[in-house]
Each structure stands twice: as C-alpha cells, then as structure tokens.
Amino acid sequence: MxxxxxxxxxxxxxxxxxxxxxxxxxxxxxxxxxxxxxxxxxxxxxxxxxxxxxxxxxxxxxxxxxxxxxxxxxxxxxxxxxxxxxxxxxxxxxxxxxxxxxxxxxxxxxxxxxxxxxxxxxxxxxxxxxxxxxxxxxxxxxxxxxxxxxxxxxxxxxxxxQSVSSICFDVKKYIEENFRQELTLNHLATLVYVSPYHLAHIFKEEVGKPPIQYLIQCRIEEAKRLLKHSNLSVKEIAAMIGYENPNYFNLLFKKVTGTPPGKYRKSEISSKREVSQSLEPSMFVGRHLINAITVE
Missing domain, CATH: 2.60.120.280 (Regulatory protein AraC)
Structure with missing residues (x-):
C-alpha cells in the first residue's frame, strides 16, 4: 500500500x-x-x-x-x-x-x-x-x-x-418538502448546523429572499393551486398549508398576490369559463364537420 x-x-x-x-x-x-x-x-x-x-x-x-x-x-x-x-x-x-x-x-x-x-x-x-x-x-x-x-x-x-451553496440547497429543499409544517428559522438553522443569523444572511444572498419569506412563497403557491383546482373552502386550504387562523391567511394571501383568496378563486373560475366559451364554437364546427363527413 x-x-x-x-x-x-x-x-x-x-x-x-x-x-x-x-x-x-x-x-x-x-x-x-x-x-x-x-x-x-x-x-x-x-x-x-x-x-x-x-x-x-x-x-x-x-x-x-x-x-x-x-x-x-x-x-x-x-x-x-x-x-x-x-x-x-x-x-x-x-x-x-x-x-x-x-x-x-x-x-x-x-x-x-x-x-x-x-x-x-x-x-x-x-x-x-x-x-x-x-x-x-x-x-x-x-x-x-x-x-x-x-x-x-x-x-x-x-x-x-458544507459550502454556502449546499447549505442553502438543503434548506430550500427541506422547505419545499415540509412547508405545510410549522417551521421556524431556528429549526431550519439547526438542520444545517449554522446560526439563525448566518442562515438568514447566506440564504437571502443565494436565493434572493430570507428562508421564512421563501416558506411563505411555497405556501401561497400551493394555496393558489388549491383555489384553482379544488372545492376546498378558504379555511380548509389555510389549515392545509400551515395557517390555523384563516383571517391571517387572508391578509397574507392578499399581501403577496394583491387579491383576497376568495376573489382570486372567482377570477380564476371566470377565466376558465371565458376560455371554455371561446372554444365552444370551434368545437361545434369540428363536430359538424365530422358529422358531415360521416353522412357523405
């Protein structure tokens, strides 16, 4: 050897x-x-x-x-x-x-x-x-x-x-997989063996926003998805993404998106209807052509 x-x-x-x-x-x-x-x-x-x-x-x-x-x-x-x-x-x-x-x-x-x-x-x-x-x-x-x-x-x-990049990658991934849970800066810092101050500083520099702001972003994106594609109430959605207080969720959602969750859902439903209605004539024409071809 x-x-x-x-x-x-x-x-x-x-x-x-x-x-x-x-x-x-x-x-x-x-x-x-x-x-x-x-x-x-x-x-x-x-x-x-x-x-x-x-x-x-x-x-x-x-x-x-x-x-x-x-x-x-x-x-x-x-x-x-x-x-x-x-x-x-x-x-x-x-x-x-x-x-x-x-x-x-x-x-x-x-x-x-x-x-x-x-x-x-x-x-x-x-x-x-x-x-x-x-x-x-x-x-x-x-x-x-x-x-x-x-x-x-x-x-x-x-x-x-761990390098700065690996620390931020690990925390970012953990937030994305666990954003529904109650997460604090202290808890996230403990996961990667650094101080909360150090994590907040390097994460913002690497990702563009502090860890808790990134956590909020993940939660709001999931809330938007659920508002669009589910029949869950605003209160149920708030609880699912980690907010027991629906009033706080309403305020936070409006602060991030500029629109309250109820209004956001209505606007998304209206948009879907408009798209659906705009497709109906072409769908009718398509069915008419198919029938015509079948008759001939």
Missing amino acids: EYSAILLNTPRLITIKEINEKKTNWDKKQSDSDFTEIIYIQQGCVEFVYENKPFIVQGGDLIILHPFSPIERKPYTDESFKAIYVNMSNLHINGNDKGWFTNSNNFPIIHLQEEKMEINNYLNIILREYRTQHAGYQDVISSILQAAIIKITRLLKNSDH
Whole structure:
C-alpha cells in the first residue's frame, strides 16, 4: 500500500490561548505568509466580517485563517462565548502548493458535527500542555497538533463541511418538502448546523429572499393551486398549508398576490369559463364537420 503523507513538514505552535467576550484578547495581526491561524468556537456566538461580509459563527464551528485573510471580529454580546485560538507556522499540506485554504471564495469555516468533541479535546490538551510546560511538553504539543491538523485536513479534502451553496440547497429543499409544517428559522438553522443569523444572511444572498419569506412563497403557491383546482373552502386550504387562523391567511394571501383568496378563486373560475366559451364554437364546427363527413 502506497504511503502518502498529509503533512509535508512538522507544524510549529506559535501560541494558543482562550478567547471570550469578557476578555477580548484576539485580533488578527499576522501578515507573514508562513503563519496559519485557527479559531475553534467552543460555545456561544460571535460575529466576524470576512471580505466585507458579516458572518455569525457558533459553538462547534472551526475557522481557518490563511495568511493575509481579510477578517475582523465584531463586538457581539454573548456572555457564554468561549473559543480557542491557535497560531502556528511551517504548516504545509501535501497537494496544496499555493497554501492552505487560500483558493476558497467562501468564508473559511467548517461546521463540525460528530468531529467537534474530538477536535475540542485535541485543542484543550495542547492548551493545557502549553500552560503547564511540564517535561516533554513540546513533544506532546507537536504530536497532538499534527493529529488535529490531519483530522481537519481530512474534512477539507473529503468536502464533509458544507459550502454556502449546499447549505442553502438543503434548506430550500427541506422547505419545499415540509412547508405545510410549522417551521421556524431556528429549526431550519439547526438542520444545517449554522446560526439563525448566518442562515438568514447566506440564504437571502443565494436565493434572493430570507428562508421564512421563501416558506411563505411555497405556501401561497400551493394555496393558489388549491383555489384553482379544488372545492376546498378558504379555511380548509389555510389549515392545509400551515395557517390555523384563516383571517391571517387572508391578509397574507392578499399581501403577496394583491387579491383576497376568495376573489382570486372567482377570477380564476371566470377565466376558465371565458376560455371554455371561446372554444365552444370551434368545437361545434369540428363536430359538424365530422358529422358531415360521416353522412357523405
């Protein structure tokens, strides 16, 4: 079996520390091309701005900052916020000659799922060894750091983390299949392991409207279909698409379409009749010709 190393060199830890909301002790200052920074969010939320776009990250998210990455942290009130910051040098990944993650146009974030406990344990061990500096601590740090980086690199290479497009696709599909149910932004965000704020921001940018507005659109389109092709009452249709209050449904339908549901149904029925009546003469002529041919 051919052996292929993931790490071309042994990465060297520069510093590791805890960051939190009460003690704001992280600012990106490194501009050396040999430095790579990682921030692992243990709990809470914090806002970052990357390439002039705001992103909220939360517990279980891992941020990878390649050299010269244009990112800054914004003040965000969350007393539970806690993270681990790692700065290292000499990090060179096999098969990535241009640098780690430098070719990505998306925010450099991995939404860890089942791996988050393992990564969290690795970083906590490194942090403890760095603080205590017992005999052989450099060797322990070097070994654990390499293991953590290899695990993270596997995630990147296997594309296990979700891109912005895949997150939006999954949420969009889920809404289309489940719009009759009671859906909230928090519920949708939980499905794809991102914060509600982050989901609302990227979904609007990708789809053109926020998730809840897209949910309303799906419901109203289904209501229009039922008004055209069924004999269900407006109240029954409202309940079928997720609105127990028919008055609220009436207001929402009018706001979206410009017409109350009852009036919309009448106009559709009238249109059908007009089309039907316009076809009757031609149908009569057609039957007359058929009869004439039959007689001859």
